[in-house]
Amino acid sequence: MSEQQNKLEILKKGAAEEKIELLYSLSGTDLNDECIKAIAQLVQDEDKGVRNAASMQMINFALPQFALYVVPFVTSPDISVRNLAGEILIKLGSNSVDAIIQFEHQDDDDTLKFLIDILGLIGDQRSSLFVMGILSVSENDNVILACIEALGNLRYESSVDVLMLFYDRNELYKPTTVEALGKISSRAALNFLIAKFPVEDELTQYSILESLGNLGDIETYFFLLEQVNTVSGPLILPLITSISLLKDRYNLDIPYDNRMKSLLMYTISEGTLEHKKIAFNMIETFEDKDILFTSLHLLGEDYELDEMIKSKLFGTCEYIYYEISRVINSKPKNLRHVLNMFQQIISYVNEYQIQIEVPMLELRGITQSISGLLNHSDEEVRRASMEILFTLDLETALMFVDSMVSDENMWNRIRLVELLEQYPIEAIEIPLQKLTKDEDEMVRDRAAFVYNYKTNNVSTNTN
Template sequence: MLPENIKNKNIDLKEIQSLSVDDKLYYLDEMMLIDNVDDYCNFICSLIEDEDKGVRNASAMVITSKKPREAPLKLAPFISSNKIHLRNLVGEVLIKVGEDVIDPLTEYSIGKNDDDQKFIIDIFGMIGNENAVSHILSVLSSNENDNVILACIEALGNIRYEDSVDILLLLYGRNELYVPSVVEALGKIGSQKALNFLIEKFPQEDDLIKYSILESLGAMGDVETFFFLLEKVAEIHGPLVWPLITSLFLLKEKFDLDIPFDDRMKNLLMYTLQEGNPEHKKIALSLINVFNDKDILMTSLKFLGEDYELDEIIKSKMYRNTDYLFDEFPRIVGRKPENLLNILNLFLSVAEYTINELPEQSFQLVQKRNIVYAVSDCLNYHDEEVRRAAMELLFLLDTESALLFIDAMIVDENLWNRLRLLEILDNIYSPDVTGFIEKFSNDPEEMVKERAAEILSSKTNNNIHPI
């Protein structure tokens, strides 16, 4: 039950400040159970600046969930706060409340300084509702502050207000500072006039602006844009390759087009894989579905472990191109790359799948021999996880060959590796393994000796015979 003294008509802010944190949280929790909290708006909004973070967050939750009618008006003054954390929290809340904040914030912005104007415009841009456009255009026409103007440009792009294209084109030529933001906004709006303008401007601009234009063309382009970008494949070098590849991929997917694969395109993809950020690499790898190139596939293994989504793309490619992986794996492992563990684990997964699900596509004799030899060299690697993965892979591929290297495995300095070896040996139904298990009777770790004794006892009791 909520007390009467926290209702709007009875509220005393001094009394609120004297409440305990537990009481404040209790009242806010109770309000989450009420359909309409308009009568408690002053109380709720006053707690947005409480000293306790939990209370502030609870207040924000009630406001965004229940959206009391007067909340935007009550929260607006906090936009001018010198407390950055409070200002940012209020901004997040107002964005979540949505279009209902537009009129109150427009009214509040009258006569405010440039920082407050920019903050309000940023909020409108994040909300993305056309009801804010008239205010944004008014500020844009009357304010000379570059940061405010940039905020207006970005907001118009986020709102995707097509009628602002002519204004944005004027701003393009007004100040070079505005150009990247104008290009991005035009890309989001996506009108034919904006598209034609950017393609016309592309040859004249420096690389920084070209980069922005190439990024935008992927979102706003048409079929003609796709062929325009293909023409640039032979001309573009360096970081401009990344947005070019990305936009080609987006337009290919959008219009179901084919990207011709030649040495130049291959080089662009290789460069993107080697120099691009994870997002660019994902795009390049996605194009491998089309090109299926061995060099690109093998190069992608260098980046295994950098990014989870990138890893999943690489894995899916390797599952579909096992022959490439099986042929190149010994050379890759032999170089001992920094991500050796990631590569071993990937290969272990692919090998298990191939052996169990696709036996007809399994290893050729020469492939298996080369792989076993390369992996055995990892048994003395400095990383215990690499040694463990190598051990498991050897036994998966060929038990008989794995047993040739068992002396190195038995003396592995890692306790858990030796225990894992015992588990593997326990599942080999051959009398030959008994002698190897007996070697653990002198292990320095009691846990290992006890486990070896258990396995030996079990095998003796079950009277195991050769397969």
């Protein structure tokens, strides 16, 4: 038996470990037609490791012949085999197109839809006429929808007139057709969708508004601004998204009035994470009580969103001092994140010596709100509250130091020692002495070290 025949025998009948080892050792010179076919057959192997190795090697070698032998598996009754075949064809990309187009699908609508979906995801223009041909003869709604979606993914401009005909053929087709026209981005498609917008139901209007952000121009931007005074509910989300896209594309200004504020507030409160990010990008500063209040309640949802919010907040530090008490007193679920943000603001103000002209009454309101958190159930909230109080006002912090000394979390008490260490012994001697008698050895030792160091320094300086 030749070496090549031995390899084929392993691919066909070998143990799983042998197949995997051989697959990873193959080179391009091993890949004759028979070997390619044998590798393709492994997409239905019982062993997952073999299937994965075969898939990886087919994708790595990226030969059109692999697609030719893999495409029949899209008809497999085993959904896992079918999906794996589809994944391989997609990753083979343009090398799969001819094999898919030539495959005899036996007029099986489910298989045909699956293949058209794959062609749309591959995005090779060679598929366009094939998809158009299927669209012209199919009577199956699922196949028709797949064709419409694929033509959008293919950005096939010659399909615009046909897609506009299908738009009016069936209510079911409208959202998918709108999305496809939006991707193709032709002037005819743009004019068509704008003309249809006033007469459509809310679901279709939603799709149209989404698409206008992709294919719109400056005139479209002003059309969208006209809708600001009329849209409500869920339609606000795609409207704001498309306005933002066109604003950035053409470097346009957004009129910020009470109505626009209302739409942005709705987007921040009701939109997805992406909608919220878009809305925050449209807000220049947070010098508005309602927007500031809402934004602070979103801290902690997402790292990128947090950074966007903080970048705005750092431009209006003084305003935060005026509003932070109201936010804390509202008992937000994300209180820990709000406090962490406020700590960062305080550090920023101190580091860059930013002048904050906040009346004493406001500062007392802040310290009162913060001190009320020293018995909070969340240890991180208590720790942040301690740190903020010592940073803002030592006198107030020492008024509540007994609550800090009795904090049930040992690490919080150690942090208290570190905070006390920053001040003269005369100011912090009593709480520090209490901590030298703490039930936890680490706290006692740390407090005793600080106490002895400070008292010895005082004695040395006196002498």
